[in-house]
Amino acid sequence: MTTNLDSTQLEKLTDTDINDTVLKLKKELFELRLQKATRQEIKPHLFKQKKKLIAKLLTIKSKKS
Template sequence: MSLIKIKKIRDLDLKTIQDEILSLKKELFELKIKKGVRQPFKPHLFKQKRHLLNQLIFIQYEKSLKK
């Protein structure tokens, strides 16, 4: 899974960005649960999901400043 380019994220509307942020937070929570109960998981997904989440939050902030 490759990282999403920031240009593609900037093209999304605010509602879609908010939905993506919510879904990523849920996925990160599920990964933390899997880690806690020692189920098999892919540790590289933590970094990828957090990176994407931070990008989305930053773009959401940028868009809110423009309004």
């Protein structure tokens, strides 16, 4: 969903959209950690990708307020 958006599109999101997306991404990160712990095959680059997107969204949210 939001992984394909650039920063100008991310800035247009409302606070509730940002909060929902951050929660969704944190849940996905948790699931990735769970897969890693159970030694399932994962794509390691997804950890960094999701963390960066969470940070970007939270930065945009703090700039708005």
